Amino acid sequence: MNDKTAPDDALAPLRQQIDELDQQLIDLLNERARVVVEVGHIKNSGQTDTPIYAPDREQQVLAKIRKRNQGPLPNSCIEAIWRELMSGSFALERPLRVGYLGPQGTFSHLAARRKFGASIEYDNLVGISSVFEEVHRGHIDLGVVPIENSTEGAVGDTLDSFLTYSGTDVNVCAEILLGIHHNLLANCPLNEIKRVYSHPQPLAQCRNWLSSQLPNAERITAASTSKAAEIASREPGSAAISSKLAAELYNLKTLFENIEDNPSNTTRFFIIGKQYSRPTGDDKTSIMFTTEHAAGALSDVLNVFRDHGINLTHIDKRPSKRVNWEYYFFIDVQGHIKDDKVTKAIEDAKKHCLQINVLGAYPRARDVL
Numbered sequence: 454m455n456d457k458t459a460p461d462d463a464l465a466p467l468r469q470q471i472d473e474l475d476q477q478l479i480d481l482l483n484e485r486a487r488v489v490v491e492v493g494h495i496k497n498s499g500q501t502d503t504p505i506y507a508p509d510r511e512q513q514v515l516a517k518i519r520k521r522n523q524g525p526l527p528n529s530c531i532e533a534i535w536r537e538l539m540s541g542s543f544a545l546e547r548p549l550r551v552g553y554l555g556p557q558g559t560f561s562h563l564a565a566r567r568k569f570g571a572s573i574e575y576d577n578l579v580g581i582s583s584v585f586e587e588v589h590r591g592h593i594d595l596g597v598v599p600i601e602n603s604t605e606g607a608v609g610d611t612l613d614s615f616l617t618y619s620g621t622d623v624n625v626c627a628e629i630l631l632g633i634h635h636n637l638l639a640n641c642p643l644n645e646i647k648r649v650y651s652h653p654q655p656l657a658q659c660r661n662w663l664s665s666q667l668p669n670a671e672r673i674t675a676a677s678t679s680k681a682a683e684i685a686s687r688e689p690g691s692a693a694i695s696s697k698l699a700a701e702l703y704n705l706k707t708l709f710e711n712i713e714d715n716p717s718n719t720t721r722f723f724i725i726g727k728q729y730s731r732p733t734g735d736d737k738t739s740i741m742f743t744t745e746h747a748a749g750a751l752s753d754v755l756n757v758f759r760d761h762g763i764n765l766t767h768i769d770k771r772p773s774k775r776v777n778w779e780y781y782f783f784i785d786v787q788g789h790i791k792d793d794k795v796t797k798a799i800e801d802a803k804k805h806c807l808q809i810n811v812l813g814a815y816p817r818a819r820d821v822l
């Protein structure tokens with residue numbers, strides 16, 4: 454007997470078992486899908502105010518499957534499968550449109566795809582403020598915007614858009630943590646690179662790598678990492694710092710992977726929409742406020758949260774752009790706006806603020822996608 458035929462004989466009964474299990478899986482998946490269709494009927498009939506995308510329920514479903522999973526498949530794999538299942542659920546209930554800062558291949562695109570899967574309609578938009586505008590106008594159901602990076606801090610455009618859209622119907626309803634790994638993409642060898650294009654954030658996140666590997670190359674900012682890849686694909690002697698998705702989309706070679714200075718480089722994204730998320734028991738609330746220009750005004754507000762025993766997970770500031778040296782502060786606190794403790798703290802904080810807006814409450818993201 455030929456050696457090459459032996460393994461197939463050994464595999465045949467196992468493959469038959471796999472075929473039978475696949476049949477059972479398909480039947481079960483469709484049984485689940487039929488229940489989802491009923492959920493969709495109830496949501497679409499107006500019997501409930503629960504939106505099609507229910508971040509609190511999504512969190513619950515993922516927590517349950519993590520707890521139930523006994524392996525050998527790791528939770529990350531099981532979770533990715535369930536995210537695709539829920540993506541299919543949206544298509545069955547009502548197809549969702551999700552907008553992000555384009556063009557295709559940006560980290561916002563990647564964050565949106567990891568969170569919402571393949572059964573969603575995606576819209577790539579020209580700027581972060583357009584994502585807010587399109588949500589506000591109702592052209593898209595949800596938008597994905599970057600809020601802060603673990604190496605470079607706040608994303609100013611997003612904070613400014615909250616200033617513009619505060620008091621409107623645009624809310625934060627979920628957050629995403631995405632591991633950000635940068636790549637040097639080019640169609641020429643390293644020693645021929647004269648210019649490196651990217652968005653200002655990745656250029657800063659790869660500062661040390663660029664100084665040691667490409668000390669003489671000019672660093673040029675582009676509107677997005679994908680725009681940078683597009684320029685590098687047609688300009689000789691140019692490279693881009695961008696994602697692998699962009700390398701595929703713009704036909705560039707990946708010369709170096711993971712060139713970020715901080716290997717645990719992570720960006721936090723907000724999902725914005727006109728909808729709210731119900732409390733899950735492990736939530737955050739994002740708040741924007743401004744105070745009088747007086748001694749201790751900021752600490753008065755922060756002390757209110759301390760006095761209610763509420764932990765702050767994030768603080769930032771942004772110029773008001775109306776009066777020089779006047780600022781808006783952004784904080785994230787642990788707890789949901791509907792939790793008594795948080796409701797009371799915000800009531801008390803109002804006494805120390807000229808203006809205070811709740812930007813949204815949402816389940817705390819547990820995993821880096």
Ligand SMILES: O=C(O)C(=O)C[C@]1(C(=O)O)C=C[C@H](O)C=C1
Binds near residue numbers: 506542
């Ligand atoms: O339970 C819901 O509200 C659903 O829409 C179903 C479902 C699911 O597939 O499990 C789908 C999407 C998420 O929003 C949460 C749950």
